[in-house]
Amino acid sequence: MRWLLAKDLRILQRSPVLLGTLVIYPIVIALLIGFAVSTPPGRPRVAVYSGVQAGHGTIAFGSQRVSLAKYAKQLYRSIDPLPAGSPQQAVADVRDGRALAALIIPADIDQQIQELIETGAGNPTVRIVLNGHNPLERDLAQQAIQARVDDVQTAVSRQLMKLVIVDLQKVLNGGSVSFLGHTLHLLGLKGIRAIVQETIASLPHGSKQRPALQQVADFANVAIDGLELGSPEIGGVTTPLTVQESDVSGATTPASSYAIAIAAVVLLMFVTLVVAAGMLALERSENAYRRLVRGLVRPELLLAEKVVLASVCALAMTLAMSAVISIFVPLQWSRFELWVLALALGAVAFAALGVAVGALARDVSIASLLAFLISLPVAFVALVPSTAISGGLDTVLGVVSFVFPFRAALEAVANAFTGSQPAIGLPLLHLALLAAAFAALARLALLRFGER
Amino acid sequence: MVDGAAAALSADGLTHRFGERTALSGVSFAVGAGELIAVIGPNGAGKTTLLSVLAGVLTPTSGSVRLAAAGDGAGRPSSRRVGWVPQEPALYSKLSVAENLRLFARLERVADPEASVSLMLEQTGLAERAGDQVKDLSGGNQQRVNIAIGLLSGPRVLLLDEPSSALDPRQRARLWEFISGLAGAGTSVVYSTHDVFEAQHHADRVLALDEGRLVFAGTPETMDWSY
Numbered sequence: 001m002r003w004l005l006a007k008d009l010r011i012l013q014r015s016p017v018l019l020g021t022l023v024i025y026p027i028v029i030a031l032l033i034g035f036a037v038s039t040p041p042g043r044p045r046v047a048v049y050s051g052v053q054a055g056h057g058t059i060a061f062g063s064q065r066v067s068l069a070k071y072a073k074q075l076y077r078s079i080d081p082l083p084a085g086s087p088q089q090a091v092a093d094v095r096d097g098r099a100l101a102a103l104i105i106p107a108d109i110d111q112q113i114q115e116l117i118e119t120g121a122g123n124p125t126v127r128i129v130l131n132g133h134n135p136l137e138r139d140l141a142q143q144a145i146q147a148r149v150d151d152v153q154t155a156v157s158r159q160l161m162k163l164v165i166v167d168l169q170k171v172l173n174g175g176s177v178s179f180l181g182h183t184l185h186l187l188g189l190k191g192i193r194a195i196v197q198e199t200i201a202s203l204p205h206g207s208k209q210r211p212a213l214q215q216v217a218d219f220a221n222v223a224i225d226g227l228e229l230g231s232p233e234i235g236g237v238t239t240p241l242t243v244q245e246s247d248v249s250g251a252t253t254p255a256s257s258y259a260i261a262i263a264a265v266v267l268l269m270f271v272t273l274v275v276a277a278g279m280l281a282l283e284r285s286e287n288a289y290r291r292l293v294r295g296l297v298r299p300e301l302l303l304a305e306k307v308v309l310a311s312v313c314a315l316a317m318t319l320a321m322s323a324v325i326s327i328f329v330p331l332q333w334s335r336f337e338l339w340v341l342a343l344a345l346g347a348v349a350f351a352a353l354g355v356a357v358g359a360l361a362r363d364v365s366i367a368s369l370l371a372f373l374i375s376l377p378v379a380f381v382a383l384v385p386s387t388a389i390s391g392g393l394d395t396v397l398g399v400v401s402f403v404f405p406f407r408a409a410l411e412a413v414a415n416a417f418t419g420s421q422p423a424i425g426l427p428l429l430h431l432a433l434l435a436a437a438f439a440a441l442a443r444l445a446l447l448r449f450g451e452r
Numbered sequence: 453m454v455d456g457a458a459a460a461l462s463a464d465g466l467t468h469r470f471g472e473r474t475a476l477s478g479v480s481f482a483v484g485a486g487e488l489i490a491v492i493g494p495n496g497a498g499k500t501t502l503l504s505v506l507a508g509v510l511t512p513t514s515g516s517v518r519l520a521a522a523g524d525g526a527g528r529p530s531s532r533r534v535g536w537v538p539q540e541p542a543l544y545s546k547l548s549v550a551e552n553l554r555l556f557a558r559l560e561r562v563a564d565p566e567a568s569v570s571l572m573l574e575q576t577g578l579a580e581r582a583g584d585q586v587k588d589l590s591g592g593n594q595q596r597v598n599i600a601i602g603l604l605s606g607p608r609v610l611l612l613d614e615p616s617s618a619l620d621p622r623q624r625a626r627l628w629e630f631i632s633g634l635a636g637a638g639t640s641v642v643y644s645t646h647d648v649f650e651a652q653h654h655a656d657r658v659l660a661l662d663e664g665r666l667v668f669a670g671t672p673e674t675m676d677w678s679y
Contacts, residue, residue: 003558007544007551014546014585287542290509291601294536296559450509 004297004305008279012313022271022317029263029321044100044141047093048075049084051107059113059156066155068110075103075148079141087127094131101141102129117160172227189227193220256329260322261414266379268318268343268413269350269406273371276310276354280442281367290450299446303439306355311347318343322417331417338416342424346409349431352438353405359445374404382407405434459520460485460640461506461534461609466515468501468664475501477664478515483609483642485520488635490655490672491644497661499644500539503611506642507536520608535602539613541594542601545587549578549597552586553604560605572600576630592623596630603634610634612643616650628654651675 012019050072057068075081082099084090090102104127106112112124128145130138170177174188187195196217203210283289283302293299322331322339354371361367382401401407412427414420459482468476476498483489491499504510506517519533543552553572557565573579576596586594595618602610612631616624632654635641645651651658652672660668660675668675 003555007547007555010551011544011546286544287538287540288544290538291536291542291556292559294507294509296556 001301001305001308004302005309008305008309011279011282012275022275022313025267025270025317027321027324029267031324043078043080044137044144045082045098046079046141046145047082047084047090047099047102048079048105049087049090049102050105052105052109053107057110059110059117059159066159068152071148071152071155074151075145078144078148091129094129097131100131100137101145103127103145104129113156117156168227172224189220189224193217193224196220257331257418257420258414260325260329260331261410261417262383263325264318264322264343264413264417265346265406265409266375267321268314268346268409269375269379270372271314271317272310272347272350273354273357273375274368275313276306276351277358277361277367277371278364279309280306280355280358281361281364284362284449285364293450299449300443303355303359303442303446306358307348307351307439310351310354311344314347314350315340315343318347332419335416335419338424339413342409342412342416342428345428345431345435346405346412349405349409349435349438352435352442356438356442356445359442359449362449378404378406382410402430403434405431408434459483459518460487461520461642462518463502463506464516464518466502466505466517467513468498468505468510469513475664476505476512479661479664479666480515481659481666481669483640485608485640486635486638487640488632488654488656489640489642489659490651490657491642491659491661492646492648492651493661496663498664499661500613501664502661503536503613503642503644506609507534507611509536533605533607533609535605535607535610537599537602537610537612537615539615539617541586541598543586543594543597546585548583548585549573549589550582552597553600556601557604562605568604568606572604575603576600577626590623591618592620592627595619595623595627599627599630603639607639609640609642612641614644614646616645616647624650 012022052068057072059066059068082093084093084102087104090099090104093099094102106125106127109124109126112122116122116124126149128142130142169175170186170188172189174186174191177184177186196213200210200213200217203213280303283292289302292302319339325331326333353374357370357374358367361370378400381397382404384397408427408430412424412431415424415427462480462482464480466476466479467474479498479502491502493499501510505512508517544555547555550569550573553569554565557568562568570579573582576599578593578596578600581589581593586597589597595615599610599612599615602612615631616627619627628650631641631643635656655672657670658668658672658675659666
């Protein structure tokens with residue numbers, strides 16, 4: 001086998017385009033992935049027109065005051081603001097491509113909100129203008145602005161709820177309120193109930209006023225019970241949602257590490273498929289196959305040699321890529337043995353698929369094209385989230401993912417990189433079975449490989 | 453006619469079918485030591501199939517091929533005992549002449565690969581082109597490397613499938629000079645050709661095939677060439 005390996009390595013070495021691709025490809029992939037996962041997402045450029053004068057923009061909630069300027073600062077941290085002198089200028093900035101979106105805040109926004117709080121009337125409105133040329137950029141800008149607008153809405157709602165609760169407590173327990181410059185004392189439902197019950201007790205048993213007063217006392221009881229139960233619930237609305245994250249399957253792969261695992265497996269798949277399929281088909285294209293299997297080399301040995309060749313090339317490149325990426329994102333080098341194990345078994349499975357493709361295609365250019373065409377959908381299918389598609393299609397894609405090595409390799413490599421779930425044992429077993437199955441398919445295809 | 457017992461190689465009732473099509477039908481003959489045999493016939497007559505079966509590349513549907521009981525023993529043909537030179541050069545185009553020879557010498561488990569490579573380079577007159585990649589050689593020189601690989605293990609029988617088809621007249625003359633020298637040194641040579649002139653002038657015997665059947669076996673002088 002060593003003479004065949006040496007021969008193939010020499011041929012690869014003398015194919016400058018292929019060799020260049022095999023060397024440059026992992027470096028480019030590594031740098032792209034590294035920058036992508038280590039650089040925060042860019043802020044969308046948004047034209048902002050605010051009609052609110054400096055020193056204004058404060059909303060009063062009883063004695064509480066909320067300044068809109070605080071939320072404007074948060075907004076400016078989420079976007080790359082482009083100040084506009086007028087609403088028309090802001091729209092023009094979007095239309096002319098200087099900004100992805102425009103946010104137009106009317107001068108009386110604080111008064112509109114104040115009126116809504118005090119009277120319940122009105123519909124405070126800010127205007128967002130989006131550039132629809134690029135849907136992805138449009139969504140990025142829209143989400144950045146909407147998130148900050150939601151912050152303002154939440155703050156207003158929270159202050160309103162606090163006021164409502166204070167007022168309800170006064171209705172329940174009594175207290176002081178200011179009205180038209182005068183301070184009034186409210187009795188409260190509990191005080192009313194006590195007075196009515198004392199009055200009933202002081203009346204003779206046969207008094208005709210007793211049933212009527214008892215109805216008032218019963219109403220007070222029901223109202224007090226309801227408000228005492230309801231107040232905490234209303235208070236909870238001021239902080240309506242608390243998110244507590246947990247995962248049902250233990251530790252999970254960090255997003256950045258998962259991205260690296262995907263990059264590693266894509267590279268592994270691409271190199272092994274192309275090299276294994278191409279180099280096996282080359283034996284026939286060079287007319288050498290029939291000479292080789294005429295007692296010089298057994299077909300099984302020839303397949304094994306191509307699998308070893310492709311796996312070693314891909315493993316070396318993938319490890320080099322991972323090493324470069326680890327400059328940007330910390331990987332667990334203490335698990336290096338598992339990296340090698342997962343990547344090696346993944347490479348063998350992909351290489352077995354590659355020799356099957358090469359044996360079936362029987363021509364270098366067709367084999368290389370097939371290898372490339374198989375790579376893309378196999379990776380795509382394995383990465384489609386099951387929640388994003390219907391049940392029937394999910395089953396089909398699941399079967400496709402099961403019979404190709406990508407998903408199993410990704411699970412094994414992700415685990416090897418980070419120790420995440422699922423455990424590495426089953427994916428490795430899956431890869432071993434796929435490697436055996438594709439090797440058997442390749443051996444069958446070799447039965448007619450030498451035919452002209 | 454060569455006596456089967458004294459033959460370097462003998463074929464007995466060779467039949468080969470590709471599915472429903474019979475490419476070779478009951479062909480029997482024997483090749484003596486140092487004999488030069490031309491296999492002729494029209495396209496599709498079964499020439500390449502016959503040579504492939506003799507080389508062991510194809511397994512006959514029925515019939516057998518036997519080698520002389522000498523040295524490493526009798527039996528089915530193998531690469532070490534029967535040299536095979538396919539019609540199209542079976543070479544790695546990105547390897548040099550010497551690298552191709554060296555690779556196949558090692559795969560053939562030749563006792564001294566370097567000595568064998570040097571001998572072949574000298575015999576084929578390619579010593580000066582030893583370092584050139586095969587893709588940079590002319591068709592004639594590629595065919596010489598192709599033949600040299602078939603001779604690496606020092607076979608007693610050499611099978612050549614249309615060896616001169618890609619060569620110009622001058623290269624053909626040099627090729628036949630080389631092959632005649634091999635036969636003169638005791639190597640049995642069986643080759644296929646379309647060229648009547650070659651069969652008339654470079655063969656001790658002629659085998660004529662038609663639709664897979666052996667329709668003539670004899671010396672060029674006894675052959676009815678108008679047929």
